[in-house]
Amino acid sequence: MFVGIDIGGTNIKGILTDKSGKILSFRETETPDNSRDIDQAIFNLIENLATSVSVSKIDIEAAGIGAAGTIDRAKGTVIASPNIPSWKNYPLSKNLEKKTGIRIFLENDATVACVGGWWQGNGTKFKNWIMVTLGTGIGGGVVIDNKIYTGQSGSSMEIGHMTINTDGRECSCGNRGCLEQYASASALVRYVKENINKNKNSSLYQYVKDGSVTAKIIHDEALNKDDFAVEAMTDIATYLGVGIANLVNIFNPEAVILGGGLSQAHKMIIPVVKNVVKERALSGLKEKVKYLPIKDQSKIPALGAAKIAIDRYNFENR
Ligand SMILES: [Zn+2]
Secondary structure, three states, rough: OOOEEEEEEEEEEEEEOOOOOOOOEEEEEEOOOOOOHHHHHHHHHHHHHHHHOOOHHHHOOEEEEEOEEEOOOOOOOEEEEEOOOOOEEEOHHHHHHHOOOOEEEEEEHHHHHHHHHHHHOHHHHHOEEEEEEEOEEEEEEEEEEEEEOOOOOOOOOOOHHOOOOOOHHHHOOOEEEEEEHHHEEEEHHHHHHHHHHOOOOOOOOHHHHHHOOOOHHHHHHHHHHOOHHHHHHHHHHHHHHHHHHHHHHHHOEEEEEEHHHHHHHHHHHHHHHHHOOOOHOOOOOOOOOOOEOOOOOHHHHHHHHHHHHHHHHHOOOO
């Protein structure tokens, strides 16, 4: 049996599968705010997955983990994570192997979403496609000729940090004008906070004033036809379209698949993205691109992490 874990800014999701990818158990827990507690939360999650189907941890051959940040795959360390600052050259794999006794394989969170989509999600329909994960930050993955491309150390497709505004906002990565400063869930919330005083009639006004506004609330209010909420959604989707137009020109993909928490708003985001790509990308590249949401945001990334564990465990034990 194998475990797949997807660590997001808000939740940690875990699944237990057999080697064919059949899901035996699924568990979810909140992401703690420091690295030591995250280690413990993952340990507890693996225990819960095992006991939920009455198996012993000894029956788990390996676990794959998708972590938000740049990683060193060979060392199993998170080099830096803009959204989990206490991960700095953090030996996540080693810590968890010591704690659990299970072989751990580390990957980037957008890569595990991409692998999940390639294995069991909407990516199975295409040979050349891009995964864009929209959450606290923005991540990416790419499949070229039906193979996942991850770069020399596992950190390719950091598309959230492509510059789309040379004089733009400072980013936690050290650059300025990065895509995720304009098109992520955090960017959506910031847009609303910065412009709320010009929109006091908006249903979002009270949420901003009492400090409870979230990306989900903004999306819900946009669905309720609040003009300012729609404006905010359109603003981030427009910037996302600019980023995706760049990717369409570079990769000439058959499809762009949206993952991450904010992909739940795909019905509102995709039409805007499509129009921006139509305006900006090259003729001959932009016409036939399909835009789809990830099939199941709660399980596909964790499944991808399990697939990585299965393949790399088999490779080590061949
Ligand atoms: Zn950046």
